[in-house]
Amino acid sequence: MELRVRSGGRGEPVVLLLHGLGATAEVWDGLLPLLPGAWVAPDLPGHGGSAPLPAYTFAGVAEAVADMVDPAGTVVLGHSFGGVVGLHLAARPGVRAVIGLGIKVAWTPEELARAAALAAREPARFATRDEAVARHLRVSGLDGLVAPDSAAALAGVVERDGMWRPALDPRAFGVGDPQLAALLAAAPVPVVLARGEHDTMVSAEQLRALVPSPVDLPGLGHNAHVEAPAAVAELLLRHRDAAHAPPVR
Template sequence: MSELRVRQGGNGGPVVLLLHGLGATAEVWDGLAAQLPGEWVAPDLPGHGGSAPLPAYTFAAVADSVADLVDPEGTLIVGHSFGGVVGLHLAARPGVRAVIGLGIKVAWTDEELARAAALAAREPARFDTRAEAVERHLRLSGLTGLAGPDSAMATAGVVEEDGRFRPALDPRAFGVGDPAVADLLAAAPVPVLLARGEHDAMVGADQLRALTPDAVDLPGLGHNAHVEDPRAVAALVEGYR
């Protein structure tokens, strides 16, 4: 396991492993963690927050880096967007009981993949002030308007280097490519629930239901449903405990 920053709390199984989306940090799960009755574990994924970067990024490589956090005695994985795909790569690990994928973008055009690859080739943006870096971090993680600039969700995603500031996200993580979700679902040996916020512009209800007919729409919510309404996502988790 690469050097990871890991947050955890609670007692009693099965453990809930919480995997954040691209650009975010483990702090996005604070609201949900407070709703969980048992043990939870939330890493910063490699190249995010306080976790070390990887030499190269694939979904499989990111999954391998956090695989030791799966409790073989019983683990429920909840992953958001990028983290949801990572969770699907962990579905066959001993101890995994189910995977909940929230807000996973399942359909990618060639243009979108090319744009992501171009982002992966850029140098990290650096700023003279922490406030500017926080603003960029919130935009990269889709948290603008959902987290204040002084909140833990905002400040955990910024690092200082040589007197300047930048988002902690390693831009190379944008280059993971097409997640091939349909293939991952076909290979998953455990139950998988896909869910989205009703207003999530990243993935449509019809796209999810084409992959699994029991996909869930969470009323009134957007892409970061777990931040907007942790109780709604906690209800999904409770169905698998």
């Protein structure tokens, strides 16, 4: 399928960067200069400049980006929605480790119902780009974190027939419960789960129920990679030893 993909750097392991729901590859801009080697950052299907899927599941999104895994060695760093997609790639040949940042791991029936209702809506359309950008920033959780005229803001909107709307395909909200426990149990490679200390979407207790040593990033919220790229780069570098080891199969 047609995906917008950014890439750069040299060396192994490659870092595959998977953004969260509603965002685009631009949310990694602050992190990119801090990466030690090659990196690949797609707009996930139905986001930014990437084509939509006929229907959305975490596994389906993972399959759409699976060819970006370098068989010679890849570390996947995924935020929120992208972190779940990364866990679906854990058994892909070449993946050596997965780092999931800010994944919402516990979903109530009411939350799942609200997400399904959002997935059933038509995309919001606006007369001006500024209005569409404002909606994009709210939906992606970037409001107040990036400037409305920044690349991260502008990449998230599109113009169609003289009207503007967020580029996000609303149907992506309908992916359902990520079933984190099952994904972690099936992962054949090291997995790190991390969150910002003030992330209201996932608690430290919820992560500790899934993995023995989750990482809390002090002073940060849900979009820690945007708020403090250096802290997320340090997290990545701290866990690269596992990525240099041969993949576990």
